[in-house]
Amino acid sequence: MYRLPAVDKARPSPAWIAALRRRYRTEGHIDRLLTRKLERRAGPGFRPLALEEMEAALGRLLAARIGGGFAIRDTRWLWGGASKLQVAFTLEWDRPGVGRERTAMVLRMEPAESIVETSRLREFQLIRAMEGVVPVPPVFWCDEDGDFLPYPGLVYGFAPGVAKPRHDGDRVSGVGSVLNADLRARLAPQFVEHLARIHTVDFSGADLSAFDRPATGTTECAAWGLDWWERVWAEDGDEDIPLLRLAAAWLRRNMPPLDRASIVHADYRLGNFLFTEEDGRISAWLDWELGRIGDRHQDLAWTTSRAFSTPADDGSTPLICSMMPEAAFFEAYEIASGLTVQPKSLHWHKVYNAFSLVVLLLATGYRVARAGKTHQDVLVAWLIGIGYTILDDMRDQLEKGA
Template sequence: MQTAVETTGSVVGSDHPTEGMIEAGRRRFPTDSASQIALDLKFRRRGGPIWMRSTPEELSTALTKFLEKRVEGDFAVTDTRWLTGGASKIQMAFTLNWSEPGRGPVADRMLLRMDPPETLNATFKQTEAELISAARGVLPVPAVRWTDAYGDEFPEPALVCDFVDGVTKPQTTKTGQVSGLGTNFGPELRAKLAPQFVQHLAALHSRDVSDVTSDALVRPDSGTNQSALWRLNFERQIWEQDRGEDVPLMDVAAGWLERNLPVTERVSLVHGDFRSGNFLFDEKSATVTAWLDWELGHLGDRHADLAYCTQPLYGHYAEDGKTFLASGMLPREDLFEQYEKASGLTVDPARIEWYSVFCSYYAIVKTLATSYRVARLGRSHQDVLLARLEGVVPVLVRELGQLLEKVV
């Protein structure tokens, strides 16, 4: 007879996943080795203490000790301050006064980006850092300076990158209050941002990735369905450990996704969260200054990003009340057409269909399962926001059901 502690997916059982439960998930739903590191960190750390607020002074002390091992000569950390925004990370801006080789004495604004005890998005900081570095020179991203991938020197895993100026939404808008969802940029700003949105996505996907591979950034085989299977199994492991209830529709969706895994003919850099709310822009010049939030990024199929950024949750209707704008930018078909011209790559409707179902599936994993579990256990500084995200579950379930009606 199984006990509650051994029952994957039970209300009690997933509060403290055992090594046996974690290993069972690995065997049942195998994913790539780097993604598995992220999952293992997530599940193993769950049994630790709840989130406790760190003061800027405490993090500054940890940061100073961290930098002492990496910066030669004298330096000083000043101007520390918390940053708000997002649904997952703890962020502290600071100025590093130091002498960088080749530049001399400088005062660089930087950002410490650290996980809470458990985050909405299971991530491995080394993977995140390498993805951002691979994207540099292709689209605007902050330079990553250093990482503490396992939380050996900070309270939790963290990375340090350059600070980039910009905003995620117009200062006058009242939309996009929750993690940038449904941000309305307005006609004038939209007309300037939308071409950059498409160009950056095209540039990211058309970058040659033959030189991009490591233990932290595993490349799937092209000409196989390996990429789709890895992404699906990653989410299925999370669903089994985080959910607090059975949802038959999720079983139907997972079964259809597994039976219809698409082949990836070309491996690309995939951002994983490419949408409004995850880029900074200068409001005066309407220039995108940086793409952020790479924790869901991987090497895989470009259609994952294309389907994701056109999900209904991230867009809104234009001023005519009839035209739906993907990510608040432009109509879905216009986005695909401009993307094909900019990238030289085709948009495959069959793969868009599969990844649209997948995106809808894992949006429910994040909201109904992970948000519930993390908020319930007090594992994040954003527990109120995570609980609020659960409010979109009925909409997401309806969308998933409608998608499945078309394909099952």
């Protein structure tokens, strides 16, 4: 892993930013986002926003997108999630093709700095591309650069359902959440089927202009991803972790060629979809912010991470996302998708995912919480502790590779 000269990362110089951009070759839109983050880093931290301020900002966005004749009602904060601000509201408007309607909507907006720097435009485009493929909320408008909103954001439809069972209490959704046998039986087949659809959909006609498309038969996809997270470590890390440097070198030497370009959700797990408890139906897939055009094994490795597994009723058999054993998941996925699971690519992506998660938790998470850049500083600080568990998991994966 390349180490740049010591620098004040709270106030990075243009020359240092330019050096990062030369060193790490990410997708064009990712480069733009990371550069924007550094250029704005010396600005103020997060400040609480009043609902009245949010309503006024929404009004400016809507006036620019649909003109007049609308009313914003029932505005309220939505809590949960470690990365983005979310506001629920009802819009009374003349919906194209429908007429006068009261539509439940959600504004999803960045804080001053997030635990993960991602693009609202990319998220907007991916959700729209998935309409009719898997359950997703309708997306309406995007303010990519925060021209109208306090920070960049997008507006999508409010979807019914819960992200975790109500009996799960105050746990962070998806981390240690436990499904009972009835919910497992209902949700698991949909969970597999939806992932298969995402990976096999023909996206050639979709507007995915914010994404670079890697060439099959090359390691371009793997290189873009590795450069992304090495760059974030260089930007945000404040300590030297030799194991991360070892992992980066191993990942660089063993990059797998891409056999098929797929839509990748990149955070496909329990906690990132809504479901209705009364019938166990998945009603909406959320949190597409890390999505990319890439290798399906990134999702497969992420979904089967130990971080998202829980023990079965016997107390010992691990269930991926509290649903099924890993072997059963892969078997069902291959049947549903018609695609094979390549062990070498799967293993590489297990190391890669652990690497990216350690970077997010031990570098970016620590920096944004310490600098007061996020509304979720307490939760983000708590998540940092999980980083060392992931680091240990990455060590185990590297030993398997050796």
